[in-house]
Amino acid sequence: MIELRDLTKRYGPKTAVDGLSFTVRPGTVTGFLGPNGAGKSTTMRMVLGLDAPTRGDVRIEGKYYTELKEPLHSIGALLEAKGVHGGRSAYNHLLCLAQSNGIPERRVGEVLEMVGLEGVARKRPKGFSLGMGQRLGIAGALLGDPRILMFDEPVNGLDPEGIHWIRTLMQRLAREGRTVFVSSHLMSEMAQTAEHLVVIGQGKLLADTSMAQFIAENSRTHVRVRTPEPERMRDVLTAEGLRPATGADGALEVDGAEAPRIGELAAAHRLVLHELSTQRASLEEAFMRLTAQSVEYHGHAPGDGDMPAPGQPPGPAGGPAPGTGTGPGEATGPAQGPPGGGQPPPAWGQDWRRRGGGR
Template sequence: MIETRGLTKRFGGTLAVNDLSVTVRPGAITGFLGPNGSGKSTTMRMIMGLDRPTSGNATVNGRPYHRLRYPLREIGALLDAEAAHPGRSAHDHLLCLAHSNGISRARVADVLDLVGLSAVAGRRVGRFSLGMKQRLGIGAALLGDPEILVLDEPMNGLDPEGILWVRTLMRSFAAQGRAVFVSSHLMNEMQGTADHVIVIGQGRLIADEAMAAFVAGNSLATVHVRAPHPMVLQSVLEAAGGQVRKESDGSLTVIGLSTSRVGDLALTAGVAVHELWTRNDSLESVFMRLTREHVEFRADAPMTMAGA
């Protein structure tokens, strides 16, 4: 289990992480979301002992990272796919890490096979593609067969097969009662994979709850209705306080009225309804709305290209 309590980090005059208190529990995939510059990577670095907190603390199984005797056996992390020495082979990179944590040579071969790099184990890491480096980084995180996995953007550079592999790996890891803490900008992927979500913006906690509850509780649900006389129904719904938009296919999109209310109003008005359904927001829509004021770099308008 990972815990942070009042975790705070300043870089000069910049407050990167601000009084962050969260828990990453075993048996679940916890998605860690936030705009660029929100403090996600800094938080992960403090958990792994790479940055010292200005105040507060981060613990792994109740202890700071630097007090873990064999850290790779308790927590494995991919924070930077470029961290391996470019002149060292994939095999030797993992072997060096194994020696430092009392892990057998046989485990190195097993991990290389697990991440699909056995065929290139002797190749220098500097010749690897980004996707191959990501696989190697995940292999390093898995090397000690840890109880906790921390992954910062693990799907960068991966093809669809690689993304499916990472998704399956995380689900399998959590299903064994272990903890997965993963940061990603791929919202659709996170919505379909993470059980729990922690959202931060400008270093502060915005949300910490089950993924389904987070999306449902922050959605602006819209009702969609298809009727043979949409103009009549539109007038009825607007008179009842609904915001109604007619779509190009003739259906109506309604905001401000529930599905049952729309159905009751149609019945009272004697308007037949052929289809009636509700659509909730996606994680991406909810995330964009909740973090709008926390975005460090925003593009407000398309650029006009010279000569266009």
């Protein structure tokens, strides 16, 4: 079990983690979600004593990480797949970890076989792909057969077989009664792996709940109804106190009633149904809705309101482009050419290309 109490971390004026309190319990896979910059990696580093909290504390089975005599027996972690000595072989990298924690050498071969790296055990990891590096990091986490496992983005770089393998592994470890704490940006994968979620945004706790409850509380669930007599169906639903909406394709969308009840109403009024289905949001949709105000870095696709239209000069949405505004030192009206008329200066890069730099 991992327990966080009022955990806070500041870097100068920036608060990376802000008063987090939650418990990661054994017997379940707990997903750790949040936008980029939310404080997930910083939180995990504080669990392992790599960063010192500004305030609050975090304990592993009731102890601080620094109090664990042989920590790999209590908690195994993957935070950075490439955090290995590139000059040592994969086998010797794990052997060093094992010897520092009183783990017998035979365990090195066992975990290498478990993660599928026995064939490259004597090779140096500096030549490994990202996926192979992830597998080596997972082997290190499993080395002490710990009661707690913590993974930061463990599926990065893995192929579909590898993703299925790590998902199955985490679920099996949880069924054995271990504590499994995993962060990921892959919502579809998290939806298949985790049973419980902890969600943070801008360092603050936003949710600590089951997967099913999180989706139910942060999304809209409705029943979709298609019938050749939509107006009659609408009248029947309205008479029951429901307020059906019309979807883009003409189907009715009904909130506040379960599909079996709507089917019974249709049958009672001899209405033919072509579709009767419950529409539930995905984890990604629920996550996006909850964290919309906590995203620190926003990207924009062409056509967004604050992006210039094709052929238009860049500038703030609804405002003047650079060189055409009314700020200090700027000209008003259309963009001005060079003094005395003539041709405007070449676009950025054109002069460099003329001199042969673009070859």
